[in-house]
Amino acid sequence: MNNFLHRILSALLVYGLLMLGxxxxxxxxxxxxxxxxxxxxxxxxxxxxxxPSTVTFEHYAALFTRLDLGxxxxxxxxxxxxxxxxxxxxxxxxxxxxxxxxxxxxxxxFRILLAAMVIPAQVAMLPLFLLLxxxxxxxxxxxxxxxxxxxxxxxxxxxxxxxxxxxxxLDAARMDxxxxxxxxxxxxxPLCRPILxxxxxFTFMGAWNDFMWPLIVLTDSSMYTLxxxxxxxxxxxxxxxxxxxxxxxxxxxxxxxxxxxxxKYYIAGxxxxxxKG
Amino acid sequence: MTTGQERHxxxxxxxxxxxxLLLIAVFFxxxxxxxxxxxxxxxxxxxxxxxxxxxxxxxxxYLDLLQSPLFWTALGxxxxxxxxxxxxxxxxxxGAALLxxxxxxRFPGFFRAAxxxxxxxxxxxxxxxxxxxxxxxxxxxxxxxxxxxxxxxxWLGDPVWAMPAIILMAVWKNFGFNMIIFIAxxxxxxxxxxxxxxxxxxxxxxxxxxxxxxxxxPTFLFVTLMTMIGYFQVFAEPYVMTRGGPANRTLSVVLLxxxxxxxxxxxxxxxAAAFVLFVLILAGTALQLRLRRRDPE
Numbered sequence: 001m002n003n004f005l006h007r008i009l010s011a012l013l014v015y016g017l018l019m020l021g022x023x024x025x026x027x028x029x030x031x032x033x034x035x036x037x038x039x040x041x042x043x044x045x046x047x048x049x050x051x052p053s054t055v056t057f058e059h060y061a062a063l064f065t066r067l068d069l070g071x072x073x074x075x076x077x078x079x080x081x082x083x084x085x086x087x088x089x090x091x092x093x094x095x096x097x098x099x100x101x102x103x104x105x106x107x108x109x110f111r112i113l114l115a116a117m118v119i120p121a122q123v124a125m126l127p128l129f130l131l132l133x134x135x136x137x138x139x140x141x142x143x144x145x146x147x148x149x150x151x152x153x154x155x156x157x158x159x160x161x162x163x164x165x166x167x168x169x170l171d172a173a174r175m176d177x178x179x180x181x182x183x184x185x186x187x188x189x190p191l192c193r194p195i196l197x198x199x200x201x202f203t204f205m206g207a208w209n210d211f212m213w214p215l216i217v218l219t220d221s222s223m224y225t226l227x228x229x230x231x232x233x234x235x236x237x238x239x240x241x242x243x244x245x246x247x248x249x250x251x252x253x254x255x256x257x258x259x260x261x262x263x264k265y266y267i268a269g270x271x272x273x274x275x276k277g
Numbered sequence: 278m279t280t281g282q283e284r285h286x287x288x289x290x291x292x293x294x295x296x297x298l299l300l301i302a303v304f305f306x307x308x309x310x311x312x313x314x315x316x317x318x319x320x321x322x323x324x325x326x327x328x329x330x331x332x333x334x335x336x337x338x339y340l341d342l343l344q345s346p347l348f349w350t351a352l353g354x355x356x357x358x359x360x361x362x363x364x365x366x367x368x369x370x371x372g373a374a375l376l377x378x379x380x381x382x383r384f385p386g387f388f389r390a391a392x393x394x395x396x397x398x399x400x401x402x403x404x405x406x407x408x409x410x411x412x413x414x415x416x417x418x419x420x421x422x423x424x425x426x427x428x429x430x431x432w433l434g435d436p437v438w439a440m441p442a443i444i445l446m447a448v449w450k451n452f453g454f455n456m457i458i459f460i461a462x463x464x465x466x467x468x469x470x471x472x473x474x475x476x477x478x479x480x481x482x483x484x485x486x487x488x489x490x491x492x493x494x495p496t497f498l499f500v501t502l503m504t505m506i507g508y509f510q511v512f513a514e515p516y517v518m519t520r521g522g523p524a525n526r527t528l529s530v531v532l533l534x535x536x537x538x539x540x541x542x543x544x545x546x547x548x549a550a551a552f553v554l555f556v557l558i559l560a561g562t563a564l565q566l567r568l569r570r571r572d573p574e
Contacts, residue, residue: 014381021373022391025449029394031417032406044415094297101290113301118562119309120510122531123551126544127311128304150300180289209399211513212531216539227401231517234405241409248402259397263390266397270454271461 029252036060036245043241059246069250071222072229077254079141079214079225080207083148084200090150092196095158096188100170110159113152122212129216143217144225148207154199160272161195162188198269201262205255226251316548325542338549348550350525351533354440355554358529359508359561362444366504367497369452374459375489389460393453400450404517407446408433411518433519436526443514443527451507455500462496463489498569502562509558530554 031050035043036059038052063069097103098110128147129138137143169191173183189196211227218224224232230247237243259266316338318324324331342348373392377385395403410417411432419429432442466489474484490497512531515521521528521536530550538547 025392048417048420090296093293097290097293103287103290123555124308126538127308147304150297211401248405251402252398270457
């Protein structure tokens with residue numbers, strides 16, 4: 001009997017905490033969505049409203065018609081997409097080389113790259129800005145894309161994945177006289193599909209959510225990505241709570257949907273990175 | 278024959294490595310070295326227009342930093358964020374992982390996804406949302422606290438509360454990430470260990486203390502290191518929520534570096550600040566590794 005009571009109490013405790021955690025984790029996001037649909041001024045009612053009295057899409061309309069949000073959406077999509085596609089190629093080639101070729105200084109080189117991961121990116125930003133300025137790349141898409149084209153963590157992830165794949169597969173293709181690039185393209189890339197999907201999600205989300213570097217490089221408002229545009233919008237429209245929430249929803253929604261659709265790959269990637277790291 | 282094949286393989290490796298290594302060398306290693314050199318110069322807005330004006334000043338930027346009360350404030354704030362926010366974030370992550378992974382819990386996938394959702398959101402966007410949640414009059418948080426009989430707090434306007442508010446938001450945003458890593462670590466602990474402990478009559482707390490915690494050791498080290506490194510670099514939260522205020526109480530080292538470097542173009546001085554941060558991160562990493570090594574589990 002005592003045992004039974006104990007089990008009921010622990011179940012109550014575990015589920016109570018889980019429910020509380022779920023509410024706390026989701027409440028800010030749900031309120032953001034609710035407030036974005038409220039008529040002007042309703043989000044600052046007291047006591048606070050949790051639900052719009054009437055649902056309106058006028059703030060979304062205003063963002064697209066008056067505030068050029070479509071442009072920022074396009075910039076963000078283009079930049080994150082380009083960084084993802086380019087870096088997938090660059091990182092997978094390097095990861096393949098580190099996993100499946102034997103060459104001098106390979107392990108030392110790889111260790112240096114891993115050690116370099118403790119260097120905060122901000123240290124490089126000031127000279128990087130000057131370097132890109134020399135090339136005339138400030139306030140261009142390339143200025144944002146170039147520093148993201150190669151990524152040590154991406155190389156690491158691909159290498160870890162390929163280490164588990166037997167060499168005999170590749171050797172067989174080599175015996176058949178396939179060229180090195182053909183082997184990479186027709187054999188290695190398809191083999192890497194799951195980890196490439198994982199890395200693509202990481203990279204796309206990282207580029208989409210990135211703030212500091214686009215803020216530095218993009219000076220013209222027509223070049224802004226969504227996070228930069230949103231931070232800028234806050235300066236002029238801080239009183240328009242509902243409008244700001246609509247802007248936040250539009251910034252967050254694409255990556256949230258991407259996560260929900262590809263959750264499995266995303267979580268697997270974190271575990272792989274976390275376990276082997 | 279073998280040497281020919283090996284040479285061939287080396288050439289192949291070179292071609293595959295070249296793009297990544299070239300990019301990393303030119304756009305990361307070179308700038309990091311340049312930043313070190315830059316920190317020994319008086320690079321400012323005049324030098325930006327005309328490099329002739331650039332002068333080598335030795336350690337002056339570092340000495341200026343050490344004598345600047347604003348830099349010490351930023352350093353103190355950053356430490357506050359790292360020392361309070363980091364452990365809090367790790368503790369919440371571990372708690373969430375234990376709950377999600379508990380044998381009692383049904384639908385662990387649902388809870389895991391719910392806790393993880395804030396991680397994938399855009400930091401700037403949710404920082405904007407939290408700015409409104411923290412509003413002293415209309416904010417949801419103060420309303421909720423009011424129901425519990427707690428007086429309203431001016432979260433982002435009160436110098437005492439601004440940093441805790443930013444920490445709270447940061448923990449909400451990223452605890453889900455470490456939770457996933459902890460769950461993976463927990464699932465690697467063999468269940469027979471717990472069964473044996475239960476037969477010996479060990480309580481839940483003792484099982485946690487003597488089985489779970491020690492076996493999570495490597496995961497713990499990884500999580501605390503990554504969290505610390507990330508938290509040292511705090512920037513977007515104060516940039517969006519407070520601009521470093523009130524009274525500079527949320528000014529972080531990276532925010533200071535950004536303002537000095539990209540707003541006032543004091544790039545020599547800003548580089549020195551960035552390097553101090555780098556050295557602190559290195560020291561923190563070394564310290565954690567040493568503590569962990571000295572304490573055998």
